[in-house]
Amino acid sequence: MDRSPRRLSAALSTETGARPAPHQMLVCQSCPHVGRECRPGLNLLIQLRGAIALAGVGEEFELSGTLCVEGCQRPCTLAWRVAAGETWLFGDVEDGQDIDALVEGTAPAPAAIIRTAKGPIQ
Structure with missing residues (x-):
C-alpha cells in the first residue's frame, strides 16, 4: 500500500473539497497493531x-478532542486537533494525555498524521 505524503494529501483534499496548502508536512506511520494506516483516524480527519472548509472559519478557529476507536484489534485512543491550516492526529495515546504536549513535541507519540500550512514543525 502506498503511504506517500502525496497520496495522503490527495485523499484529504479530494474528500473534503479543500485544496492542498502550498507547504505541507506529513508524518505518517502505520499503526503498530494492525500494520497499516489508521483508517478510522484518517476518516475522522477527512470529516473534520x-x-x-464548509464553515469557512478563519485560522483562529480550532477543534480538538479525543476519541476511543473500538473497531480494530483492540481499543485505541486517538487525540486530534484541526484548524483551517493544520490537521493533527495522534494514535494510541494515554487516557487524558495533553494534546498540546503532543503537538509541541514534548510528549512521545507512537503514531501521527500531521498536515500543516504554516511550515515545518520544530
Whole structure:
C-alpha cells in the first residue's frame, strides 16, 4: 500500500473539497497493531477538515478532542486537533494525555498524521 505524503494529501483534499496548502508536512506511520494506516483516524480527519472548509472559519478557529476507536484489534485512543491550516492526529495515546504536549513535541507519540500550512514543525 502506498503511504506517500502525496497520496495522503490527495485523499484529504479530494474528500473534503479543500485544496492542498502550498507547504505541507506529513508524518505518517502505520499503526503498530494492525500494520497499516489508521483508517478510522484518517476518516475522522477527512470529516473534520471538510466541516471546517464548509464553515469557512478563519485560522483562529480550532477543534480538538479525543476519541476511543473500538473497531480494530483492540481499543485505541486517538487525540486530534484541526484548524483551517493544520490537521493533527495522534494514535494510541494515554487516557487524558495533553494534546498540546503532543503537538509541541514534548510528549512521545507512537503514531501521527500531521498536515500543516504554516511550515515545518520544530
